[in-house]
Amino acid sequence: MPTITVNKPDFERLAGQVYSSESLSAALETAKAEIDAEDGDTLRIQLKDTNRPDLWSGEGLARLLKSHRENVQLDYSFFNASDVSQEREVIVDPGLRNIRPYIAAFACEGIAIDDAALDALIEAQEKLADGYGRGRSVVAIGIYDASDIVYPVRYDAVDPDATAFVPLEFEEEMSLRQILSDHPTGRMYANLLEDKDKFPLIRDSRGEVLSMPPVINSQSLGRVEAGDTFLFCEATGPELDAILLSMAIMAVNMADRGGRIYPVTVRYPYHTPRGQVLTCPYDLTEPVQVDVDEIYKVVGSHISMGQIETALNAMGYRDVDVRDRIIKVRPAPYRDDILHPVDIVEDVVIGVGYEAFEPEMPRDFTVGKAAPEEDLADRFRNLMVGSGFQEVFLPILCSKKEQTVDMNNPNAKIISISNPMSENYSAIRGSLLPGLLKTEATSRRALYPHRIFEVGEVGVLAPGEDYGTRTDIHLCALEASDEANLSGVQSYLEVLSYYFNFEYTIAPIEHPTFLPGRSGEIRIGERVYGLIGEVHPSVLETWGINYPVSVFEVDIRIVSV
Amino acid sequence: MDLASLHALEIRILRVYENNASAEQSDAQLQSGAGLGEGQVRRAVEWLISKQLLKVTGENTRVTVSLTEVGRDFASKGATPETALLTRASAERVGIQDLQADERFDRGAWGSAFGGLKKDGIVDLDKGAIVIVDTERASFFVDRLIPELFEKFSDAGIEIDDFPGDIVQYIEANARKRGGGRGPVRLDERTERIYRLTGEGQRVLVEVVKANLTGDEISRLTSEMIQKGTWQGASFRRYDLSIKPPRVLIGKHHPYRAYLDNVRRRLMALGFEEMKGSLVETEFWNMDALFMPQFHAARNIHDAYYVTEPTQSREAEEPHFSRVAEAHQNGGDTGSRGWRYEFNPEQSRRLILRSQGTALSGRALASEPNIPGKYFALARCFRPDDVDATHAADFFQAEGIVLGEEINFRSLLGLLKLFALEIAQSEDVRYVPDYFPFTEPSVELQAKHPVLGWIELGGAGLFRPELTQPLGVDVPVIAWGLGVDRMAMVALGINDIRDLFSTDLDLVRNTR
Known part of the structure; x- marks a missing residue:
């Protein structure tokens, strides 16, 4: 979930309203957002909707709160400027087609950039590029001081060794390849470019470098400071719609701060999904229509046409046209999350307010029942409790070492994790016994004797299965005391054998976890269902257990259901 | 006070005071009066004191005399070397060699007995014969020492005050010092407390007597008593129901x-x-089938655990696989425009630990x-x-x-x-x-x-x-x-x- 930082006075200016913590929390519910932390004027806000990048900024949240409060749609007429801009052009080099093919841009004049506004713009840019743009691989955004840029701007593919400029925060020229190895930001994003023959570079008509997308701006044109009023903004990437949406969001954010948005026209030497000449900001949205009956069906009650219309306006929809039980709308130009009419229905429901709908108790009759294996597991648990054993309940995720080496059984096969956070959670348990030994090791002060058990899921490798693994349910019972021995713990296995009515045999085996001559496989016929034995003192020593321990562990399928 | 809260031992101690409720009784007196061992009296007295039925009114230091191994030997022979020497010397002319031929004691013992008596001026040597010089002190050894000291002991020690003065003198001169020497007697010093009933103790005693409690009530009903009928006419100890036993360890479910x-x-x-x-699931069922696009933030490598081996399921599960893939790409026939991206079947088969x-x-x-x-x-x-x-x-x-x-x-x-x-x-x-x-x-x-x-x-x-x-x-x-x-x-x-x-x-x- 994205988390953004906003400056509260700046946010309140944008939203046109002063909020208390409580009133802001309540208002943010509409945006599926909540205050994560509050420190003076700095708010950290968490956004649950991962599909609404337009809300990942103070401007975006303020916009939704304002339109919802005032029930008015905001006017962003610059999206309708379908005319090709002669004045501001970007020319694309054919060599970019297989490197980073798309670019979109706009300019903004008359915007007041103070420190808070600059922070907010950078925050929006970063959330879009890192979150929505997946670490700049899909979208990278640059903002520049436009007053020195001479059009047309060129988006070129260049030789990374033969081209050089001064990157942001540096004073001397570096070649493009050098930036990837020597500049801290260059190293961070090097993987996005290093395998390319040529690197993308944005320059103005004089050859002055703006940036090397998606990595770094130049120190000259690529610096924006508080006090600047004329900005140029571009996005590059491999997916055209993603960069167009990002530019739409940046443009409305700047417009909300009083900026006048000037379109920029991009000329491509190759075909794009939206033509070879594209003017940005670009409105990606298409009219959507919903049948009112569809709304009634999803909601479960009647909502008046007037209510629907008000709700849609409040949620930022345009061209709301309600007639003949069909609702036609256009989503806001900065939204690209309407996949299906149900998305519109939800906005209607949120716009009306969840509290307006009367909960209705489900009326359908259905039969409740347990999963058969859980039913059986419960019967094992109850017999063990009746036998005087304390149940324990432990994590499934565990240490690989504890399941193997610490059991004196380093070659035991278990399901391990390829991306563990730590050794403590590097596998899933194939046996319950290590968990019970861990309990013993941490319970040395608890009054003896200890009789404990767990019934729970384990994962085992099973090459015959489609997943190569299987999830079983085991019972493990453990007795620790000076008197603990194999026949003692086996007498509890006898309890299970008697009441579940299965006949087992113990086949002696040599197993490294147990004392030689004091362990065996629990079998029915030739099939092995578990193990029983006295734990080897060297294993007890490994775990730091001071009392003799005898155990058995069985698969509960030893009982045929 | 609930009489049931009194332990049998406590009742027996209280009963020692029955004839004189305001008397003082020492530990030793309580032991003999109640017919109890030292440890039993010690426990019962502590309980009674904590219930404020008994109080300590003073302390005695008691010195008891007991025989050492040497002393027990003298007692069994009916003589010490000194008494034997003096008895023979008063009856006959006898020299030191003659004595040393007498095997009741070894040569050294005879020698040191003579030396000691001579030093004390009781005997002397006259031309090789032992003569009694001080007949009065000699008669102490001959007549009194054995019957008044050595023959008095049975098992237990005897308080030093119970002996006459001349014997006490002998004891003090001949007592083995703690741990050392070979003296025939040993002195043990111990502090003994004196108890008296409190007012409440006296009232409880009256009730105990009235209820006819003796401390001999039966504590446990046995199968033998039931089978033989001996329970009839027996008196059972009443329980103190205010005392809670420890909680037993039981088998129970985890909270x-x-x-x-x-x-x-x-x-x-x-x-x-x-x-x-x-527990091991494919990305298909864990995410794809739930319409989470493969580029979704929650499908980042850092948001699920991947299985080391095997890494993929064997096959994609049809017909669901194709229909889900289509819904992702363009919505299929669901009325949706879909997520609009290239669906990757390989990613779909990757094995992870179930994340939702x-x-x-x-x-x-x-x-x-x-x-x-x-x-x-x-x-x-x-x-x-x-x-x-x-x-x-x-x-x-x-x-x-x-x-x-x-x-x-x-x-x-x-x-x-x-x-x-x-x-x-x-x-x-x-x-x-x-x-x-x-x-x-x-x-x-x-x-x-x-x-x-x-x-x-x-x-x-x-x-x-x-x-x-x-x-x-x-x-x-x-x-x-x-x-x-x-x-x-x-x-x-x-x-x-x-x-x-x-x-x-x-x-x-x-x-x-």
Whole structure:
């Protein structure tokens, strides 16, 4: 979930309203957002909707709160400027087609950039590029001081060794390849470019470098400071719609701060999904229509046409046209999350307010029942409790070492994790016994004797299965005391054998976890269902257990259901 | 005072005072008076003092005399070397050599006996014969020492004050000093306390006498007594029912698991059928089938655990696979435009540890579910997270689905209200817009806790058509999930989520 930082006075200016913590929390519910932390004027806000990048900024949240409060749609007429801009052009080099093919841009004049506004713009840019743009691989955004840029701007593919400029925060020229190895930001994003023959570079008509997308701006044109009023903004990437949406969001954010948005026209030497000449900001949205009956069906009650219309306006929809039980709308130009009419229905429901709908108790009759294996597991648990054993309940995720080496059984096969956070959670348990030994090791002060058990899921490798693994349910019972021995713990296995009515045999085996001559496989016929034995003192020593321990562990399928 | 609270030993001690309730009795007197051993008296006296029935009124230092091994030898021979020497010397003329021929004592003993008596001026040597010089002191040895000292002892020691002065003098001169010497007698010093009944003690004594309690009441009824009939006419000790025995260790269920059992029972009572599934799941069922696009932020490598071996399932499961892929790419026939990207079948087959319980719901939808139908699972789920007080290595999700022609947003709210009431016992609820990639609309359920205020109980929504239709379901479906870990922490008063799976046996045993 994205988390953004906003400056509260700046946010309140944008939203046109002063909020208390409580009133802001309540208002943010509409945006599926909540205050994560509050420190003076700095708010950290968490956004649950991962599909609404337009809300990942103070401007975006303020916009939704304002339109919802005032029930008015905001006017962003610059999206309708379908005319090709002669004045501001970007020319694309054919060599970019297989490197980073798309670019979109706009300019903004008359915007007041103070420190808070600059922070907010950078925050929006970063959330879009890192979150929505997946670490700049899909979208990278640059903002520049436009007053020195001479059009047309060129988006070129260049030789990374033969081209050089001064990157942001540096004073001397570096070649493009050098930036990837020597500049801290260059190293961070090097993987996005290093395998390319040529690197993308944005320059103005004089050859002055703006940036090397998606990595770094130049120190000259690529610096924006508080006090600047004329900005140029571009996005590059491999997916055209993603960069167009990002530019739409940046443009409305700047417009909300009083900026006048000037379109920029991009000329491509190759075909794009939206033509070879594209003017940005670009409105990606298409009219959507919903049948009112569809709304009634999803909601479960009647909502008046007037209510629907008000709700849609409040949620930022345009061209709301309600007639003949069909609702036609256009989503806001900065939204690209309407996949299906149900998305519109939800906005209607949120716009009306969840509290307006009367909960209705489900009326359908259905039969409740347990999963058969859980039913059986419960019967094992109850017999063990009746036998005087304390149940324990432990994590499934565990240490690989504890399941193997610490059991004196380093070659035991278990399901391990390829991306563990730590050794403590590097596998899933194939046996319950290590968990019970861990309990013993941490319970040395608890009054003896200890009789404990767990019934729970384990994962085992099973090459015959489609997943190569299987999830079983085991019972493990453990007795620790000076008197603990194999026949003692086996007498509890006898309890299970008697009441579940299965006949087992113990086949002696040599197993490294147990004392030689004091362990065996629990079998029915030739099939092995578990193990029983006295734990080897060297294993007890490994775990730091001071009392003799005898155990058995069985698969509960030893009982045929 | 309840007489039943008196132990048999206490009654016997009280009874020593029966003839003179205000008398003082020493430890030794109590022992002999009650016919009890030293340890029994010590215990009973402590109990009586703590009940304020008896008080200590003074202390005596008692010196007792007992025989050493040498002394016991003298007693058995009826003589010491001194008495034997003096007896013979008074009867006959006898020299030191003559004495040393007498084997009752060894040569050294005869020698030192003569030396000692001579030094004390009782005997002397006259031309090789022993002569008695001081007949008066000699007669002490000959007449008194054996009968008045050595022959007095049976087993126990005797108080020094019980001996006459001349014997005491002898004892003090000849006592073995603590641990050393070879003297015939030993002196032991011990402090002894003196007790008197308190006023309350005297009153209790009257009651004890009236109730005819002797301390000899029978404490345990045995099978033998029943079989032989000897219980008849016997008097049984009354119990003190105010004293609690220690709690025994029992077998019992684990508190968190018992909490989950309760949630499970309640869900079944509401008509839900339980779903089970594999801990190892494919990305297909864990995410793709739930209409989470393959580029979704929650599908980052850092948000699920990947299995080392095998890394992929053998095959994609048709027909669902193709239909799900199509819904992702362009919406298929679901009325959606889809996520508009190239669906990667290889990613779909990657094996992970189940990261959300909804994986089970997707499978249930694809397995010809009952319509109307209700399903639930208590599913162990795994996500990479730094483990701390609020993040466990693995956690439970209670979650499930409700399918039916009549399902809609209002019945979703109704179901959540029912859950709050039946599972969290909360009547005060509110609904907040929420987001899940697989539901639309989506709701967060909050319930009012008397202390904590509004807390999140869970989330729910209506499954998107892009999810249900490719899995073969044409009716609306509610998907719901409850944060059972957090609910259990509130119910069990636990602040650290790791304590839900504690390895501390005392904690588990002692949790109510």
